[in-house]
Amino acid sequence: MTETIPRLRLEHVSKAFPGVQAVNDVSLEVYGGEILALVGENGAGKSTLMNLINGVVPLDSGKIYLDGQPVTIDSPRRALELGITMIHQELALIPQLTVGQNIFLGREPRRWRFWIDWKRLYAQAQAELDRLGIEVPVQARVADLSIAQRQLVEIAKALSYHARLIALDEPTSALTERETETLFRLVRALRDQGVALIYISHRLEEVFELADRIAVMRDGQLVAVGPVQAFTPAEVVRLMVGRELTEFFPKVPTQRGEPVLRAVNLRAGREVQGVSLELYRGEIVGLAGLVGAGRTNLARLLFGADRPEAGEIWMDGQRVEIRSPRDAIRLGIGLVPEDRKSQGLFLGQSVRFNAGAGLLERLSRLGFIDFRRINQVVKTIIERLRVRTPSLNQRVRNLSGGNQQKVVISRWLTLNPKVLILDEPTRGVDVGAKAEIHALMSELAAQGMAILMISSELPEILGVSDRILVMREGRLVAEFSREEATQDLIMQAATGQLERRVAA
Amino acid sequence: MNRSSNHAPQWGEFLRRNSTYVILLAIVLGFAVLAPEFLTVNNLLTVALQSTLVALAAIGMTLAIITGGIDLSVGSVAALSGALAAGLATRGGLGTYPGLLIGLMAGAGIGLLNAAMIVWGRIPPFVATLASMAIARGLTLVYTQGRPIAGLDRAFTFWGSESLLGVPMPVWVLLVVAVLVHLLLSQTALGLHIYAIGGGEETTRLAGVNVGVVKFCVYVISGATAALSGLILTARLWSAQPNIGVGLELDAIAAAVLGGSSLAGGVGGIPGTLAGAFIIGVLSNGLNLLEVPSYNQQVIKGLVFILAVMLDYFIKQRRAVRSGRVPSTG
Incomplete structure (x- = not known):
């Protein structure tokens, strides 16, 4: 905190929607050169607060000051002009356009008023990327980029508006650990350049790693603000949910029963290269691995959403053909897909x-x-x-x-179902609901269901699973029991520094 | 990412980018073999002339489709413009050029109406232009009382029947319009914003683009190109017929889709659309030369359309699977 006048000051800001007081009398400051983490359960009012700052919805009452001056932010356009940008959870890039076109959309360098100066556009876009050390081809179509690359482009776009305040909403929900590190480095660099950052995340580890201060919201109100050192993760959770959560991952020990599903040497392209596994009644199996390791592809094969090129699937000791999700459902296999909104x-x-x-x-x-x-x-x-x-x-x-x-x-x-496959079941889900989903999974397993959970969050894998499988480049490369697994071992396996014979 | 694209690397990419032209070429070669008179300069000029009407309407349609919309009114607009121009030029006594101009403006006016319904009324383009399709056809029938308007002078019929440097005037008009709209799409901010809206309307709005203005431009241009199509057909027929352009919207959509436009928006272009229109024109012409009865031609055209779209989908899908982008991440 190098400055004394806050970059942004909210004074008694309120906003109601029909039936909800979404933001209730919030006063908050953000300074240049700091990262303020904004946490709270879904529905606590974080998004609405961000939308107020960003001119997406108008204020009911209260005042907003930018660098000590009162401002009215009545449109996203106005927010951009004031140097306020927002990086949304759902990326705001147009997949059909190139990186450069996206960065300068709506303010393309022109010649003779109407004509786009493509050379200048791409040169400037390149300069923006270089400034941040982002290595993405400017002429590539965004549709051809990975999620992480898109995130970086989004940040470059935000910064090209000479943003002085950037709000990031769950920016890491689709990133791998390594990509997250890259993002963090960028965020810290921005802070050091004097940008004010508001960081919204459900992942408390990230918050504690990155933030200088934490602001907690609950039911539309600000319930606590303070330097990160003043809190422990457990306290933050308690403040968010307003009650004590005894354990993040309530794990009920279960009795492993009969085998239900057995897959032998499943293959499909580069994503699944000969995977064999067995799932037992009453057991939660965690499937870890980097994004792109083929976990989702494997899940889709088991569920009949895609067809394997080779391999066998057995249910209850019978060889079965799963040609479609319909077959899988009939056999008692369910899939909770990664992308719940579209699938x-x-x-x-x-x-x-x-x-x-x-x-x-x-x-x-x-x-x-x-x-x-x-x-x-x-x-x-x-x-x-x-x-x-x-x-x-x-x-x-x-x-x-x-x-x-x-x-x-x-x-x-x-x-x-007898077998339930959950692909990233708690992505973008707040802590309270997350604990409930974990408790539910335990309960279902206790009743004899076999559960296969894909997760990119290692604490979740470690907390919930009875047994952990690790995939890398289309293969199962390691298997750990609940007792022997650690974050390090799993990461080593996922990144190829460790191979362990896998049973089944 | 492209590890496995070592074998057949450029081929797949080439096919993907140029599938429309490959299909057009294949059909041309096929007819060249089957019907010796197909590949003559005279016949090819006839094909170009026949393709012009669909191509002009398809150019405007392409813009609407790229924004994620559609313009079903193009056929009716063609008829209305032709009838107004012919009527005002002859019995209205305004003379040919004022007549043509008003005909063109009537088309743009229907486009303006479409845009107003879509932008201000928030009516989905399909519904809005379905309504204006009925309105424009109805106005045509009211104005003409359902009868043809004849007696056009040489200045009018010049635009349909004469040639310049051996190329029919309609083809010249098409060329000029195609080049202008292509430049608009590929070189101007308006063009980029047309693609942007199709890719993500809200994102485009949040980037500070006036989405409404862009849509007004798109539907006005679509109305104008449909009007041109109607004026040229009227000039070719030496009279305005109230029933021209029935089903033109379907051919125009087919041309755009064959040309690589996605009905989901964000993708498309004028060169592809022209190739699409030519595929339709070549098919009609070639099947005629082969003396296929016109009823059967409809069936064949439908089948070719499906085949072409499937082939296109197949090529793109294969590539997507190979580069590992298709189902998803994790």
């Missing part, structure tokens, strides 16, 4: 529709759907999973990430 949910439909969609055939008579029974089943499950929704008619789009994920899981539970 897991019907966003525009109700909670009832989403949770009951798997039952349409099972609960119909003479081809007519028995809505009454579906309703009963859905209601029971939604209550059991404690999905927080005003009613079953609520559109899923309007639920928080954690509750959306619970709706996806409830759809599977209505079908009572």
